[in-house]
Amino acid sequence: MTILLEMTRAHVPVLAGELIELADPQAGETVVDCTFGAGGHARLVADRIGPTGTLICVDRDPAAEARFEQLAAELACGTRFIRMDYAEALPLLVEEGVRADVVYLDLGISSTQIDARERGFSYSYDAPLDMRMDPQQDLDARTIVNTWDERRLARLFRRYGEDPNARYIAREIVKRRERAPIETTAELVDAVEGALPAAIRRRFGASSPAKRVFQAIRIAVNDELESLDRALPAAWATLRQRGRLAVISFHSLEDRPVKRFLADRAQGCICPPDFPVCACGHVPEAELLTRRPVAPSPGEVAANPRSRSGKLRVARRLTPSEVV
Secondary structure, X not given: OOOXXXXXXXXXXXXXXXXXXXXXXXXXXXXXXXXXXXXXXXXHHHHHHOOOOEEEEEOOOHHHHHHHHHHHOOOOOEEEEEOOOHHHHHXXXXXXXXXXXXXXXXXXXXXXXHHOHHHOOOOOOOOEOOXXXXXXXXXXXXXXXXXXXXXXXXHHHHHHOOOOOHHHHHHHHHHHHHHXXXXXXXXXXXXXXXXXXXXHHHOOOOOOOOHHHHHHHHHHHHOHXXXXXXXXXXXXXXXXXXXXXXXXXXXXXXXXXXXXXXXXHHOOOOOOOOOOOOOOXXXXXXXXXXXXXXXXXXXXXXXXXXXXXXXXXXXXXXXXXXXX
16 A cells, blocks of 8 residues: 655654554544644544544644644544543543544654754754653753762663663763753753763764763653553553554664563463463454564655654454454
8 A cells, every 4th residue: 555645844754654554544433643743644544534533632742732723623534632641541531431443652752842942852952951742741851960860860871761871971960060050952962972982972973972861861751661551551441342553663662562562462372282271261352463563664764764763563452253
C-alpha cells in the first residue's frame, strides 16, 4: 500500500503510511490517538474512519489542544480531545466504557516541541532550560540540573541517556553550578562538552555529546518511561476484540518495554513440551502484526532525518474463537 502525502516542513509524521497500513483503521471505527502532537497521523486516520467514525485525541501540551481545535473543524468524523498524560487518559476511557478499534502512540518529543525554541528541548540553540511537555507542571530541566546531587545526576544520565561518561558530566555540572546556576541550554551543552576530553568530543562528529544528556533530562522531567509502563496495559484494556495497538518508539528505552509487553500478550502455552495437556492455562491474547519492528524507508529518512530512529510495532487483540 502506498500513501502519498504532502506535509509542511514544520511537521512530518513518522512512519505514517506504515501505521495506516498495519493498524488499518476502517470506516465507522473508534480510534484513540494518545500523542496528538501536530496532528499528522490524526488527519490520515480521520480520512480513513470517515463521518461515522470517532477520533479521540490525547496530549498534555496546551499547544497541541489549540492545534486540535483547528484540525477538528476540518474533519468529517466525530472528535474529542483530552488534555492530560496518556497514562491518565487511557484509564479514564476504560472507566467510561469506551472501546476502541485502534489505539496508537507516537512516543518521545514532537517536531513542533523541538522547534519551539522557548521550550528548551533542543541542544542545537540557546534557550531557557525547561523541557516540560506540560508547561503547567512544577518540575523542569532547570530544577534537575541545579538541585539534584552529583550521584543522582550521574545515575540519571547513565540510566536514561545510556551515557558512558555520566559520572564526569555530572561532576562538571555540579562544579559549574556552584559558581552560578545553569540557566540555559547553551550553558548545559558547554558543561557537558567541558567534562569530556577533546578526543571523546571528536568522536561525535557533527552531532553533540550533549544529546544523551538532554534525552535523559527530558525523560525525567516528563516521567516518560513510567508513563509508558502504565499506559500499555490501559491501552490494551481499551481495545475491543480484533482491536489494534500500534506504538512508534525512537530509542531502545522505549522500544524494549513495548516489545516485551506485546510479546507477553502473544505468548501461548509455556508448559514443557513433554506435557500431554496444558497445565499452565496461558493462552495468547494477541497476534503480532510486526514480528520485527518496522523502520522508516530510506526515502523517508532522506526527506525527514528525524525519522531515522523510528520503530513501529503493532499487535491485534484476538477473539476467543481465534485462541487455540
